[in-house]
Amino acid sequence: MKTYQTTGPFAENYKFLIGSIIPRPIAVVSTRNIDGSNNLAPFSFFTAVSAAPMIVAFCPLIRTSTGEFKDTVKNILREKEFVLNFCTEHNYARVNLASSELPYGEDEFSFAGLTPVDSQLVGAKRLKESPVHFECEFRDMLCYGKTPGSGSLITGEVKLVHVDEAVMKDGKISTDLFKAVGRGAGNDWFRTDSRFEVERLMKAQIQK
16 A cells, blocks of 8 residues: 655646546535626535535636636635525536636636526526425634645525426435536546445434
8 A cells, every 4th residue: 555645746646636526516606796697617526514404515626727716716705695406417518618728707607508597595596407406694714824736615595495397206306316426536427326325334324
């Protein structure tokens, strides 16, 4: 087994992170620019934090090209809200297009051929092509550096959940119908159509 120090170039650390933490679900985060236009960007450093209150988190890195916060971060800090959408087998190609570095104010929805729809509680648009939407209020941000490759942890409290009935079965989101995809190392992506079940050794399970 080889051992590596983590004090070298950030790209080395990043390589180990994306190669070992797999598959990673993709948060497709929509925000509102300062001029009211739409912003959309995918992030694969993403997880759930809490069920009550319902909190989600994603971790954008400082832009390597400019050394600045990404537009998503700037918008969330100003607007104090965002929408978290999801990446599936049906929308992944266009979601990937939305990751392009466009000039600030250029609409990633339009660029990627995706459809913005009004939210109910927040100003940011929801992604019509996502079967699930979380309307979120900004809660916290922790920054771990100010240089390229440094990350921040952004949390949001989910105030409304929208679910397309087409991906639900017996009152729950069906993995087979949802068809979520995740990221791996390099250009690798993952489907969720190969699974196995293991009974968890807990006295009570919230969902079986």
